[in-house]
Amino acid sequence: MKTRPHYPFVAIVGQEDMKTGLILAIINPTLSGVLIRGEKGTAKSTAVRGLAEILPSIEVVRDCPFQLAPHEPGSPCDGCARKACIGGNESKKSPETVFRKVAVVELPVGATEDRVVGTLDLEKALKEGEKHFEPGLLACAHRGILYVDEVNLLDDHVVDILLDSAAMGVNTVEREGVSFTHPARFVLVGTMNPEEGELRPQLLDRFGLCVTVNGSRDPHERVEVMERRIAFDENPSQFLEKWADPSLRLAEEIRRAIALYMSVSVPRERLFDIAARCLEAGVDGHRGDIIMLKAAKTLAAFRGRMEVSCEDVEEAARFVLPHRLRRQPLQDVIQDMRGFKEGK
Amino acid sequence: MTAPSGTVHPPRGGHVFPFSAIVGQDRMKLALVLNAIDPGIGGVLIRGEKGTAKSTAVRGLARVLPEIPTHVDCPFVCDPERPEEWCPQCRKGFTSPAVCHRPLHVVTLPLNATEDRVIGGLDFSGSLRRGKPVFQPGLLARAHRGILFIDEVNLLDDHLVDVILDAAASGENVVQREGTAFRHKTRFALVGTMNPEEGALRPQLLDRFGLCVEVLSETDPSCRVELMERRESFERDPTEFLRRFSGEEAQLAARIAGARRLLPHVRTGQHIRSFIGELATSHHVAGHRSDLVMERASRAHAAWEGRDRTEMDDVLAVAEMALTHRRRDAVPRPAHSPASSREAQESSFPENRAASEEPPDHREVSQERSSPSEALQGPEPHPDETFQQQAQEQVFGTGEAFPVKRIAPPLDRLVRRGSGRRTRTRTHHKHGRYIRFRSARTCRDPALDAMLRAAAPFQIRRRGESPMAVVIHPEDWREKVREKRIGSLILFLVDASGSMGVRGRMSASKGAVMSLLLDAYQKRDRVAMVTFRRREASVLLPPTPSIEIAGRLLDEMPVGGRTPLSSGLAAGYELLRQQMRKDPHLRPLAVLVTDGKCNVAMGEGNPMDETLKVAGSIGRDRRVRWIVVDTEEPGIVQFQLARTLASALGGLYFRIDSLRAADLVNIVKGHSP
Known part of the structure; x- marks a missing residue:
């Protein structure tokens, strides 16, 4: 299946924070997602799609509705309607697998709960009289990216469910006569325009990272944006070729960072730095500390360093703290940490 | 779709952060442990800001729970020692069914649950096969003798809350729906978490929780560092981390199991009982549940401490947990102004002060202490105090x-x-979440699962009417009842x-x-x-x-x-x-x-x-x-x-x-x- 090529991630002009945030979330999915706040037309979805394009392919069981890797632990094959593959069952021969690109699953604003978590498979029920689970979007997004545009306009309970699965890595369904559990580990990317209403603090906190994007104010940059976009639209393949090298380099950097992440060490003083920053900012709970530590480690891995440095912590704070500063429901999300400090 | 183990936490194959590795939060841990020793205490409500290991603790608890005897393959977790409560399946044979041991369940109620899965309903495939109604047990059956865990309980649908309350109060789940009549025992400890910022809980539900604890984040940097380090090494290599804590976990599990064995032998003296009564009256609590809860909880606490006799200390250790959410005047307040209710607590707890003889600034120190009896008087400065001040300046x-x-x-x-605060939407709008169904003349918003269940028992008779496997007649029509906030x-x-x-x-x-x-x-x-x-x-x-x-x-x-x-x-x-x-x-x-x-x-x-x-x-x-x-x-x-x-x-x-x-x-x- 040949689809329209995606605008390359590396060719996006500016928006460094957003790009870094996305890359961090990709390298380390346990950062539990990125929230991108900003106006329309700031290359948010272009960036997500472009990034997925250059990621290393994953191995999945052929036609598996749950996107499972072969022999993945905790697989839901017992209740799966597809009997053809026997993925995860060691006693039988290995299931057939294919390699494919990381999927970007988009959650539309009008999505209903049953489509998100999955529900009773009606066709099977009516035709064969058997009760089976029909996977929803969370199953499709397993091992991929779940992209939620306008997350603040989504029904509250759908967001609750999303974040619950994102945090737990599993989706538990108890509805319409079906009881089912399947793995759902995905990188959650949400976008929102703050002018249309805020997310509840409880939900904000569940997003690991948060970046704010703005349209560029530099005329030269804006011209650059237009020029590149026109070049891409006129001749996509030529444009892709032109950017093939940087794309490859970034893909390689990401691959290296993923491999390196596990061996990055954190000196104890840096841990105290992190704790001090979180205490100073007065964040609720401990999620901020943990995410900040992970983000700093991921940054170090991405920069090819084996040890977390002061700068890593400094930079991680920019992604982790802004949306966590203790705030009442009505308070504004602080956009810039520097401004926050001066205000103090 | 058979394995009920699917919803039992922890999910199969996943690694769960060990209970004993949680840094601080002693009161929360104590409350959970007491419920593990005696589920009859009636559960615990954990209130606190986000990111304070509330859910982690409950999930971790499942790993240190003792095993209980039950019948092999019994979906209702029947107790072999109580034949009068057995489910029909267990009663059927002439000989007693085979007994096995399995860990006490922590059953999670997901936010997306519908009513039929909570209380149980007709088993669609089974009814089709046998041509008669077959009951499929719901989460309430699975939670019998264990723990029912509701994360973010204040966000749960009101109707479901009522159903659960009803079952918790009577200890029995009575199902009269979809042509099935069924009743089974369901005694469970209700464990809920909530963030008060997101809205209050109805007083009836509040009272249903035996104990209530407030959790706060640690303010000591070295504690926070310790916490980060543990989390970090857990994620780096969960297996290794679990091994590191396996000793402590085993010790904890053994202590809980020991306390459970000791519990029936623990006696409460008359003077302790009157002390409990006095405590309850002096705190103006509504009803008698607090007395009963306090008595049970102090017995469990005594068993936890390895004594067969309750003492003053036991009562003091659990008193605040049992009283804090029941004070009559405090009913609408806790969610909105925890700060002021805390002041009230402090002033109304002279006994603790006297017993501990701590200087008034004990709050700072109390965090490092692990002894549960001391943890009682250590409510750290509440976040909402600063919170409120900030709001005033801000706005x-x-x-x-x-x-x-x-x-x-x-x-x-x-x-x-x-x-x-929520209105039921009309069915033709098709908005909102599907929570239950009702029979319908027209089918604008069909509840297909309910329709299939309704039609299932008649399929043998209707066979051949159509090429489809299931024939549905108008009398089987059901439509969804949706609710939306x-x-x-x-x-x-x-x-x-x-x-x-x-x-x-x-x-x-x-x-x-x-x-x-x-x-x-x-x-x-x-x-x-x-x-x-x-x-x-x-x-x-x-x-x-x-x-x-x-x-x-x-x-x-x-x-x-x-x-x-x-x-x-x-x-x-x-x-x-x-x-x-x-x-x-x-x-x-x-x-x-x-x-x-x-x-x-x-x-x-x-x-x-x-x-x-x-x-x-x-x-x-x-x-x-x-x-x-x-x-x-x-x-x-x-x-x-x-x-x-x-x-x-x-x-x-x-x-x-x-x-x-x-x-x-x-x-x-x-x-x-």
Whole structure:
């Protein structure tokens, strides 16, 4: 299946924070997602799609509705309607697998709960009289990216469910006569325009990272944006070729960072730095500390360093703290940490 | 779809952060452990800010729970020692069914659960095969003798909450639906977590939880570092981490199991019982549940400490957990002003102080202590204190502070009595979440799962009527009952004329509006704002769910000029009428903040006469409920214009000073229908 090529991630002009945030979330999915706040037309979805394009392919069981890797632990094959593959069952021969690109699953604003978590498979029920689970979007997004545009306009309970699965890595369904559990580990990317209403603090906190994007104010940059976009639209393949090298380099950097992440060490003083920053900012709970530590480690891995440095912590704070500063429901999300400090 | 183990935490194959590796949070851990020793305590409600290991602790608890004897393959977790409670399946054989041991369950109720999965219902495939109704046990059956865990219990659907409460109260789940009649025992400890910022819990449900603990984040940097290090090494290599803590986990599990064995032998002396009774009466708790809970919890605590006799210390260790959410006056308060309820706690716990002989500043130190009896008197400075102060500075920087949280609940009660915080939507809208079904003549929003279940038992008879495997007749039709949190619309009609600017009246009004906005946030209401000054009224904010924008606009609202009250009323009403035309079921609320001194008319006549005329005709529309907040200065000469206005509108009338007074509760009770 040949689809329209995606605008390359590396060719996006500016928006460094957003790009870094996305890359961090990709390298380390346990950062539990990125929230991108900003106006329309700031290359948010272009960036997500472009990034997925250059990621290393994953191995999945052929036609598996749950996107499972072969022999993945905790697989839901017992209740799966597809009997053809026997993925995860060691006693039988290995299931057939294919390699494919990381999927970007988009959650539309009008999505209903049953489509998100999955529900009773009606066709099977009516035709064969058997009760089976029909996977929803969370199953499709397993091992991929779940992209939620306008997350603040989504029904509250759908967001609750999303974040619950994102945090737990599993989706538990108890509805319409079906009881089912399947793995759902995905990188959650949400976008929102703050002018249309805020997310509840409880939900904000569940997003690991948060970046704010703005349209560029530099005329030269804006011209650059237009020029590149026109070049891409006129001749996509030529444009892709032109950017093939940087794309490859970034893909390689990401691959290296993923491999390196596990061996990055954190000196104890840096841990105290992190704790001090979180205490100073007065964040609720401990999620901020943990995410900040992970983000700093991921940054170090991405920069090819084996040890977390002061700068890593400094930079991680920019992604982790802004949306966590203790705030009442009505308070504004602080956009810039520097401004926050001066205000103090 | 058979394996019920699917919903039992931890999920298969996943690694769970060990219970004993959680840093700090001793009171929460103690409360959970006590419930593991004796589920009869009635569970625990864990209240606290986000990210404080609430859910992690409950999930971890599942790993250290003892094994209980039950029958092989019994979906109802029957107790072999109580034959009178056995399910039909266990009773069927002539010989007793085979007994096995399995760990006590922690059953999670996911937020997406529908009613049929909670209480159980007809098993569709089984009924098809056998041609008669076959009951499929729900989560309540699985939770029998174990723990039912509800994360974010305050967000759970009201109807489901009722069902669960009912079962918890009677210890039995009675199912009368879909042609099946079934009853089975279900005794479980209810464990819930909630973040009070997101809304309160109904008092009945609050009382249902045996214990209640508040959790806070650690303020000591080295604790936080320790926590990060543990989490970090857990994620780096979960298997290794689990191995590192396997000793402690085993020790904990053994201690719990030992305490469970000891529990039946623990005796409570008469003087302890009377002490418990005194504690309960001196704290003005409602009902007797607190006494019973305290007695059971102290016995469990004694068993946990390895004693066969309860002592004063045991009671003191559990007293606060059992009393904090039951104090009669505190019922509406905890969610809104934990700070002040905590003060109340401290002052009303002289026993603890005396017993511990700690200096009053013990709060700082108490965190490092692990002894549960000392953990009792260590409520750390509550976040909401700073929280509230911050809010006051933030929002009302120009004016005087206003006790937001204190005022919200009574106003809330007044405002919502008619509307409720959620409204059931009509089925043809097909919005909202599907929570249950009902039989239907037409099928606009079919509940197919229920339809299939209804048709299943008759399939053997209907075989051959159609090529499909399942034949559905009109009498099987079911439709979905959906619920959606649709908050109502609140219109703020704010007088911004010059007369409002004097002596900080405007900032007081802003405070009043802001407190209502906060309340609206919790109820997910939409808000709109209309102001009037100089010659005309203007719509400052069209209806929006974004409370933030409303707050900001309120902050920046300019004041000055004359008072065109009549045109303000007209503009506000016009806006509401448009909204009601869009949604005929909307019952909006309008809050008019003014001193009533109008001096600009729309027409030629006297401004005041015109205003009253407009108000009278608006007041005839009973769909809109009005609240008039009078900002007139108290003095010798009072015009009471706003009061006249309120009666013309047929709305409620409040003076802004009375809004500010602490005893608003009583005033509102007097006024409300």
